[in-house]
Amino acid sequence: MPPEPTSPRPDRVRARRRPGIDYDGVPTSLAATAVEPGDPGYRDARSTYLRGGHPGLVLRPQTTGEVVDALAFARRHRHLPLGVRSGGHGISGRSTNDGGLVIDVGALDRIEVLDPTRRLVRIGPGARWRDVAAALQPHGWVLGSGDHGGVGVGGLATAGGIGYLGRLHGLTIDHLRAVEVVLADGSLVRADETEHPELFWAVRGAGANFGVVTAFEFVVDELTDVGWAQLAFRVDDPARFLVDFGRVVEAAPRQTTPNLILNGSGVAQVLAVVASDDPEVVLSQLQPLASIAPLIQQQVVITPYAELMTMFPAAPHRGLGEPVSRSGLVTRLTPEVADAGARLLADGGVHFFMLRSMGGAIADVDPGATAFAHRDAAFSISAMGRSAAEVDRSWDVLRPHLTGSYLSFDSSTDPDRVHQAFPPATLARLRALKAELDPTNLFRDNVNVVPAPEPARSPA
Ligand SMILES: Cc1cc2nc3c(=O)[nH]c(=O)nc-3n(C[C@H](O)[C@H](O)[C@H](O)COP(=O)(O)OP(=O)(O)OC[C@H]3O[C@@H](n4cnc5c(N)ncnc54)[C@H](O)[C@@H]3O)c2cc1C
Numbered sequence: 001m002p003p004e005p006t007s008p009r010p011d012r013v014r015a016r017r018r019p020g021i022d023y024d025g026v027p028t029s030l031a032a033t034a035v036e037p038g039d040p041g042y043r044d045a046r047s048t049y050l051r052g053g054h055p056g057l058v059l060r061p062q063t064t065g066e067v068v069d070a071l072a073f074a075r076r077h078r079h080l081p082l083g084v085r086s087g088g089h090g091i092s093g094r095s096t097n098d099g100g101l102v103i104d105v106g107a108l109d110r111i112e113v114l115d116p117t118r119r120l121v122r123i124g125p126g127a128r129w130r131d132v133a134a135a136l137q138p139h140g141w142v143l144g145s146g147d148h149g150g151v152g153v154g155g156l157a158t159a160g161g162i163g164y165l166g167r168l169h170g171l172t173i174d175h176l177r178a179v180e181v182v183l184a185d186g187s188l189v190r191a192d193e194t195e196h197p198e199l200f201w202a203v204r205g206a207g208a209n210f211g212v213v214t215a216f217e218f219v220v221d222e223l224t225d226v227g228w229a230q231l232a233f234r235v236d237d238p239a240r241f242l243v244d245f246g247r248v249v250e251a252a253p254r255q256t257t258p259n260l261i262l263n264g265s266g267v268a269q270v271l272a273v274v275a276s277d278d279p280e281v282v283l284s285q286l287q288p289l290a291s292i293a294p295l296i297q298q299q300v301v302i303t304p305y306a307e308l309m310t311m312f313p314a315a316p317h318r319g320l321g322e323p324v325s326r327s328g329l330v331t332r333l334t335p336e337v338a339d340a341g342a343r344l345l346a347d348g349g350v351h352f353f354m355l356r357s358m359g360g361a362i363a364d365v366d367p368g369a370t371a372f373a374h375r376d377a378a379f380s381i382s383a384m385g386r387s388a389a390e391v392d393r394s395w396d397v398l399r400p401h402l403t404g405s406y407l408s409f410d411s412s413t414d415p416d417r418v419h420q421a422f423p424p425a426t427l428a429r430l431r432a433l434k435a436e437l438d439p440t441n442l443f444r445d446n447v448n449v450v451p452a453p454e455p456a457r458s459p460a
Pocket of ligand 1: 048049050083084085086087088089090091092093094095105125145146147148150151152153154155156158159160161162163207208209211212213214408409445446
């Protein structure tokens, strides 16, 4: 259906337009859904979950063809920041900005079963993980994502996806079989193991640098009910607690994936999934965790996985300011790492310190198989605080122990971050592909892979 003709915006709306944007040249296909600063819908469109923003224009394509149109418009505005938004939960990727463009693909949120015998599912980038879980549950299926159902498919499934089923089923990207991507030049390509395999490799870990993914095809797993535990501990010795937590997780069966939130005031919270609906299995696998330190609270239930994804209800995004977050990976919780973690907490510069368990099926995948290459990591560690100076001061004690970082949890724009996210060989491969597919670096408002320089020409 052709879009409704749009009436010209009143003067009071035009008065709030930002410089450098050809508002009157917005493609016809996008004009009816675009939001600009004076529009009534701007309050709900300008910010993301964690980040406040004042973009000059939010384009909201409703179809893949409209994503192509939006990128053509973005190419004419290369002087402006360009945010790509799916679910708006970005920490590293900028899906809002000040005075720039945002392409919001939230409307591309369809979830459809392509082949029930293979459990092959096609999901739009705008779907939220709570909707994915709800759609798969009636089939007795799950697709592990992260720990927050409001996160969008687009941002998470182009970076990794470290979640409660990670040790059993791997990262979210490990379930990908194909993607459809609109590239910087506006071409729409399908990438899988045989068609554009290098792009398919790159999307699984560094996707934000290569285009706008408009569809993901995943093979999902069979599972419905899981054991869900929330355990709170009194912690007198955080370093000791961290070592014991690491030891228990390493020894735990893959069905169990625990996350840990630790604060500086002597309380630890373990949130764990045991991928079984058998209470005996659940309790026996939780027992070693429960014995780490004195429990001050405990709750264990058997619940549909989809229920876990509804823990955080949907609400309009009203982020303010800039989030400050740091991210690191470790291969073991050694006494040295644990000691550094305890000193970080004691320093007081972070208000949120979290470890997510990895290993298991995540480590089964060859590091060269996806652009997410840190397959030997046993834990992802992240910390948040008020100011970059304070967080960095505290985080510095941990830095020497880190083997890399998960790019999704780091808010810094420091060009060095890309070296932490990708080992040298991975980064070189990404930069070569970037030079081919996005040589002018249109997709740069993320942990940016800079295009490799052109090889020097030999003299004629
Ligand atoms: C509260 C919270 C909890 C989280 N928990 C976890 C967790 O447990 N595990 C985990 O792995 N991650 C977790 N994350 C991190 C999350 O996966 C990333 O921030 C992710 O980028 C968010 O995706 P989004 O689509 O919601 O974000 P958006 O803000 O919409 O996008 C973030 C960035 O992703 C890129 N991007 C978005 N859509 C596309 C697309 N269609 N094509 C190409 N690139 C795109 C862009 O660079 C964009 O700037 C969490 C984040 C938050 C805020």
